[in-house]
Amino acid sequence: MKVLVAVKRVIDYNVKVRVKSDHSGVDLANVKMAMNPFCEIAIEEAVRLKEKGVATEVVVVSIGPKACQEQIRTALALGADRGIHVETDEEIQSLAAAKLLKAIVEKEEPKLIILGKQSIDTDNNQTGQMLAALCGYGQGTFASEVKVEGDKVEVTREIDGGLVTVSLSLPAVVTTDLRLNEPRYASLPNIMKAKKKPLEVMSPADLGAEVAPRISVVKVEPPAQRSAGVKVASVAELVDKLKNEAKVL
């Protein structure tokens, strides 16, 4: 069974984000970039399926500028077999990413497609569901457990009320939540080996998908700042303040 994993290059989750002074966006110049954390979980799951003998090949795809190849190489070092880079310097919104991924699904015909549930930059939480819809596939979103059984996959999902388990016909799309697994680190020998793994580069035009943005940014502003309040010396003082000053008790 072939597994396709989509990974996105985003700002590192530890970086303190700064809004540009002209309010046109977030300042990404000289900022540390990394693989979206949910995509690391997606790669880990695919690699574990391969280690269990369920998956035969893990193909990783990333859409974006040249530098995305760093994240593809990371995925290859973590155990993916082969990379596809859809190279573009244009902004790719979730619907466009889903259309490009659909074109790749048609070429590669994977049985399982794993994405992160959410990019930590746009916080969209859309691409996996859109891809599943465009392909007519079932979707196991916000997965905390994935079990492939024959021509089905059983996915346990983290939902607001607890957990729900669904059964999907393969091919299917899964999006990862935090508890699905704990991603490994790439070892030095594997990082070296990854440099020799195949990486195919193509353009959105090669895939024939329409990728023009539908949403334009009017402005981006910093959030209203909360200022630090006061330190209280005791529980008694805290309760007094909550009752008589804040009036929330």
Added chain:
Amino acid sequence: MSVLVIAEHDNSSLKSATLNVIAAAQQIGGDITVLIAGKDCSGAAEEAAKAQGVSKVLKADADVYGHQLGENLAALVVELGKDYAAILTSAGTTGKDFMPRVAALLDVAQISDIIRVEAADTFVRPIYAGNAIATVKTSDAIKVITVRPTGFDPVSGEGGSAAIEDCSVVKDAGVSSFVREELAKSDRPDLSGAQIVVSGGRGMQNGENFEMLYKLADKLGAAVGASRAAVDAGFVPNDMQVGQTGKIVAPQLYIAVGISGAIQHLAGMSESKVIVAINKDEEAPIFQVADYGLVADLFEAVPQLESAV
């Protein structure tokens, strides 16, 4: 112009977030139709009919919608939604699951997690874990939107008298089925709508120690939340996670206990009216957003607090 709101509900009753979504729909303007898709969902439909500002309730009552499977819900909403200017639902896990499918099938973008309506095509939403607030404009004819409930004051759930119409469209995408669920049972208020939230982090050390927070919460009529670290460590279940990738809360009072205040946690609670932090590390970042900070060992402070309130 009219707006279709897909209700969040558990068949018997409406989730309160739907009232916030209706408020967002009112700001977009036009007649508001609320869709209740479920199984034996008359209870929820009747509640929706009483909400202020609703012109019509559509009730799609069928087995295929019983477990809110995203594939089936999306197929239904796409069929019904074509004639609306905007389609809205709350940004809970149900909405996040089916709505992007709706958008893709209508070939439009989705605007996730809006906190303000600026115009019928222009919306405000947090990005980068709330570290930036974007105003975005869509060029699509149908606006497909998920609404962050804490961004909008709810409409009243009483006094309305919309007609309930049966919708007989049954869509089974045939690719997914429900197997089982494990739902959290709690007598405490729902985290997302609670007036007071008490949350515990890694500093709680284990699940048993959360009892202290449950006791405090019960005295305050509060809900209990947690940081990702506490959920990952297995102290408490996933549905208690507050943050960028968990639940967004904005109570009158948020008490963070043994939580350091990582940016991803703050993303889920920084809109709270009053924030209290109890942490033994006076340098913990949570104190930068707390209105009242208590530098103390939580194992001493929490029992004291419980007996003082």
